[in-house]
Amino acid sequence: MLKIDLSKFKNEFTEYTELRAQENRTTNISLVNGNVMGNSTTAKSGVSARVNKNGNWGFASNPVISDDAIEKVILAATENAAFLGTKQSKGKKEFSSRPHVSENAFYTTQTKTDQKAKIGFLKKIDDYIADKYSDLTSRTLIISGLEMEKNTITSDGSVSYSMVPKYHIYTILNKAVDGENFEIFKAFGDRGQFEDVFTDPALLFPGIDEAYRHLVNKTNGVFANAGMKDVVMDAKLAGILAHEAIGHTTEADLVQGGSVAGELLNKEIASPLVSLVDFANTYNGETCPVPVYIDDEGVKAEDQVIIDKGILKGYMHNKETAKHFGHGLTGNARAFDFSDEPLVRMRNTAIIPGTSKLSEMIASIGDGYYLMQSSNGQADATSEFMFGITLGYEIKNGKLGKAIKDTTISGVAVDVLKSVTMVSDDMDWDCTGMCGKKQPMPVGMGGPAIKCKVNIGGK
Amino acid sequence: MGNREILDKCIAEFKTRGMDKSKVMLNDSEVRELYFNNGEISMFRTTFNTSLQLTAIKDNKKGASSINKTDPASIDKAITDTVSLAESSNPEEANEISEFQPAEEFESGVMEADNDKMYDRMKEFLDYVRTAFPKTQLREGGVSYHKNNMILKNSNGVDFASTTGYYQFHAMFSSKEGEKTSSFNYTYKLMKGLDEPFINAVNLKTLLEHSADEINARAFDQKFVGDIIITPECMESMIGPVLSHLGDYPHITGSSLFKGKLGQKIASDKLTIRSTPVSDDFPIKTFISGDGYKNEDVTVIENGVLKSNLLTLFGSRKTKQERSKTDGSNLSIDGGDISLNDLIKNTKKGILLSRFSGGHPNDNGDFSGIAKNSYYIEDGEVKYPVKEIMVTGNLIGMINNIEDISKEITDFGYYKFPWMKVSGITISGK
Incomplete structure (x- = not known):
């Protein structure tokens, strides 16, 4: 969790300024024909500031989140706007504002699922497909998760904190008939962390069955009449x-x-x-x-x-x-x-x-x-x-x-x-x-x- | 602690925690960008980032994680996460790291950005377009400077480092007259320096002229099988899907259109495609592949014969085929011996295809999409810009029905592409 109180840095603002500390986290697991092909996570965080001075925007960012780094980022963004100001003047811009204070984080309250359990979840779906549909030439299952966590303050008075996640399972089924390849794609998922979106692999089976039925129909498919x-x-x-x-x-x-x-x-x-x-x-x-x-x-x-x-x-x-x-x-x-x-x-x-x-x-x-x-x-x-x-x-x-x-x-x-x-x-x-x-x-x-x-x- | 020491410590820590093999890569990047919006320079941006990518293998089980921090606590957590990922995975014999190669350091491109010159070139371009192309609106774009310092090490003793720096220019634009608007178009160029005005880059002047002309693009109600002349700007969206069939995923799933075709003829003998990541002909070199090998220049397709797939170490081991010696960067298509003018003159009926906006081709290579920023050709003459035209074909058919390739080549800095005439494409209007 990256929840930071940025309010103390407001004193550093000399112009119209937005200050944001953010972390994006991703999860990716891929299973091709039952074999784990990808198993990775990423976390990318840092701080950025955007400043408007005399109509020119300056922006700066740094991956280090510390008091010193945040102060330097605000200064660098202000200097970048000033650099443009030495070349061109657009006149001071007064923007309308609708400041607000809010906190909305969609963290799960369930027990967290570790990567091994997520792989196991995917494997149960794969076993179902492999057992039931042995005529497929290949099956690919992917867990893809993105969590965006943001802390923002602005010179016009807004303060916000949010964490919005989404998790999906992508299913790609392939079937070859007479040397021709056919593919069907089916996505399951929603807003929320993995635990809130996926509770039981069996709940995905009807969707898999429907996707397979469409795939078989595609093998007898025709070109549309342009x-x-x-x-x-x-x-x-x-x-x-x-x-x-x-x-x-x-x-x-x-x-x-x-x-x-x-x-x-x-x-x-x-x-x-x-x-x-x-x-x-x-x-x-x-x-x-x-x-x-x-x-x-x-x-x-x-x-x-x-x-x-x-x-x-x-x-x-x-x-x-x-x-x-x-x-x-x-x-x-x-x-x-x-x-x-x-x-x-x-x-x-x-x-x-x-x-x-x-x-x-x-x-x-x-x-x-x-x-x-x-x-x-x-x-x-x-x-x-x-x-x-x-x-x-x-x-x-x-x-x-x-x-x-x-x-x-x-x-x-x-x-x-x-x-x-x-x-x-x-x-x-x-x-x-x-x-x-x-x-x-x-x-x-x-x-x-x-x-x-x-x-x-x-x- | 220096970057090399950080990586050495990560490798040692993976060993301590029982991992059999590990690969670590640290990349420090700097971007300086002057951005324009609706014809005016609006923002100057400086961003710095770090990427530490960790891969560990134990009993053929692999885990990978990536963070953008290098403080000890963050690194320790990332190592713990990577070990946990590897231990939670399933064994896969294809998981491997590159074998020992002698240590090397590489450097390419421009090492220092010139902020003032970036501004001057950008302003010169915006002023020129405003005067020379009054109907055209430069929607967004800019010039940016990119510098990357990368070190890759692994537990087999691989130790590569590279420093690269380059400028990139890009512009997106459309034209407007009264209530009528043209389709947007865009182009890019990677450069070693800022010696040339941006207006001279790629075919920008022609694209801007066409943009104003395209305000009056016409629809037609014909449906015929004809020729397309793929412009250099459009080439990546047509050839890219062909080359994607040479990569890991389609080979592993068995859906590659070129499965088992290495050394065989797969295209017209007029087609030669090269990937030359370390060639001096390109402003930016990619010395090291992501899986830890020194890149080499490779001919992918030579006179229609498939000479190399584009398989990584993992893909090659999984499919028991040869690993590609290139990562697929710096692509070029060899020019032919006919001029663009003659290519058009020899076309009975077709489309000059400048941008393709289409769905992903299916597994059999069938594709369809709209011809954007494109022109109708009849009896050897470019007649008028078109709109609402659908082109339909097949990737295999396309590379086997190449009628001719121009001798003129456009240099985008990361691609070098000619104009290519292809027959047998279904072209349909409303």
Whole structure:
């Protein structure tokens, strides 16, 4: 645990200053065909300061956390801002502020599981797969854990301490048929330390069985017919749609940099069935996958409505972009490592559920696809997004047909969201992956199933 | 205590605690970065870090941990954790450390950052773009200086040290006119020094010209099988997935597209790929591999024949194949004997593929993705920038259907890539 009282260093602040002491801890265990291939932990901690002097930012960090090192880091960041000041003057910047004091640490209250027990947990899952599915060519199981612990104080009065962990087990099953290789990926996990997320290996077996069934279907899969198609995106995909299609395009630093969203505020950009919110920490009374109570600029984090019934209502901000646009603060400034500066990042971005049933949505399509699982994705200033599809099925005359081979879907966010005609009444949250934007960052994504039109790759 | 003494003490401590073998690596790094945001220099950043990586093996069971501290208490805890990890693991015969090699020290690159020159070059670039490309917005980027001091030792007596320093420039940009925006694009370059203006780096001027042009990118409703000309900027995203099949994981799981193909023809005879980590042709050298060997320059694919996999010590022992003598860094593709102009002139119908935004290829090498910052080619002429175009193909098909490779090569400092024309790609519009 890295809980530090940084308040005594506030006397060292001579300009607008953020001071952060942070530790990121990771756990990685990988089992390939029952053999331990990776068994490692990392701990990376240090202190950083960011100073704004006459409009110029200075940043400095050091891995040593001591009174002397912290004082030197504050001084170095101040000198770095001053160095830029000798070259250019931008005038003093007065930022809006929403200071807050909070403490939110998601430490488990269970007895800690040591690495040997974690390997044993993974081995039980592997034994289950090896016994039941002997036709697999390979099986890979990975435990991946990340714990981010932060202490922050700012010159405008915020004090925060947080520890947000996430643990996942990734399962990759491979099967070869007639010399062709097929793969299915299944992730289990959530916010929390290992002990809170994984209690019994047997609870994962139904998910493994389902993944194997899809893998067998993929071995008889067909290429998608390339082009613009009607699709139902499963709830598991709506989150990545929210993240890639609209989320990145409405990060205010990208808007300032020229993204199309700059011209669309208060305009209709989606079907009235679509509402999209970047939740700070709580949805429907439940804690979100990646809760942010105070961001790394010391701003009390609040939910930001991006789309309300099809109308673009706002952007996600740091202090500088909020000042630029004359908007209120949202609390979206987040840094990954102690040595990283805060950037505008999403927190828990979700499409709000509607009223349709998934079965009705599939039944409503004559010729299209049901897309169930995605891999990587990418956004663009134009709002043209893409993401990889690793599991999907044909829909023929309202019924599911053959599985499709891995492919990619794309679209222009506004066109795709305007084409939404049905939104399901369920909701799926996920924090499996990491968002990449100069720094990696854990984010939450959520949503219901969506019926829309997208461009699908294939033959 | 000096860094070498710290590592010697770690190795001795692992022995005392009953470990059979150990490897320890200490890296001190320094980064100085001038960052620009929306066309203005906004931040100067100096960061220092330390990475101590510990690996121990007992009865073929391995544990590894990494911390960024070197005080005695932190090191003692990390050693305890590593021993515990090794003892909790399962035996694996492929776990091993590199054998004894004579001690060596290496140095490459620039050893001291010039903050003032970094600023001057950055400002010169931003001013130039503001004037020459008024529709183009430099979204973010910067110039940074990176210095690394690394020592790697193991219980077999391996003792390597290297000091490297280099500058890196990167820029991300898009263009805007009225309500219309172009797709973002970006480029990077690693450099030994700051002698050249950044605008002369790689194909930056062309990319910026194209960015403004791409404001008016057009969609089309055609679907055809045609050619793609992969630009140097796009090459890593197309060739990278091919080379990933030469690594440990696909060989261990048996899913590699090139399993058992060493010494055999796997690609067009026009394709030669090299990994030259210690070549003077690159500004930064990677002298030592992560598993504790002195790197060597290697031809990976020569005239279409697979000459080397990219297996680590672990991967080679696990799959009973030869260990690669390179860690895969400093990649280059040999140029051909045709000019880029002629490459385009000889293209009947296709896409100049400047950026590929796609899903990971599946195990059989099938890929699909959007052609970003790309142009439609017809009857030997680059016609117009395109948008919402999907390209679909197969990695094996791609490297076997290479029609030609340009003689012009772009030097990114960590890659040297030409333009490459490939046939048989499905290209589909909306």
